[in-house]
Amino acid sequence: MTTNRVLRHVVLFKFKEGTTGEQVQQIEAAFRALPGKINAIHDFEWGTDVSVEGIADGFTHCFFVTFASEADRDAYLPHPAHRAFGAGLRPYLAKVLVFDYWTQS
Numbered sequence: 393m394t395t396n397r398v399l400r401h402v403v404l405f406k407f408k409e410g411t412t413g414e415q416v417q418q419i420e421a422a423f424r425a426l427p428g429k430i431n432a433i434h435d436f437e438w439g440t441d442v443s444v445e446g447i448a449d450g451f452t453h454c455f456f457v458t459f460a461s462e463a464d465r466d467a468y469l470p471h472p473a474h475r476a477f478g479a480g481l482r483p484y485l486a487k488v489l490v491f492d493y494w495t496q497s
Contacts, residue, residue, distance in 0.1 A: 397494050398434060399465055401457040406450040406487040415484055416453075422477050423455055429473040432464035433457055451489065465492065 407416060420438070427433045435458035441448045459465040468474055 397496070399459040399462060400493055400495060401459065401465060401468075402489075402491045402493070403455040403457065404451040404489040405453040405455075405481075405485060407452065407484050408486040411484045419481055419484065420453070422480060426457075426473055426477060430468055430471050432459060432467040432471070434460045434464065450486070 405419075423438065424436070427436045436456065438453065438455040441452050441454070457468070459468065
């Protein structure tokens, strides 16, 4: 069985106390715009925490950025659009968790 593995870049955000809903929406929009600016992104999806378990530790947003290769991920990280997004995000971010993995089936 042959599978097409992809590299997932999972990003979780916990926002600082006092970050407004409007500011969060601007951050969401800025992250959603990255696939249109960075060709290395193979796929993209995101969502907010709806778990009933109550163990998200304040993390509210999850973003999945998918790459076809490590080279694509490595091109994404220093890309000017990604760096600009990070600079705009930083003042509102209390904590971030990033986890990369190769998909398996």
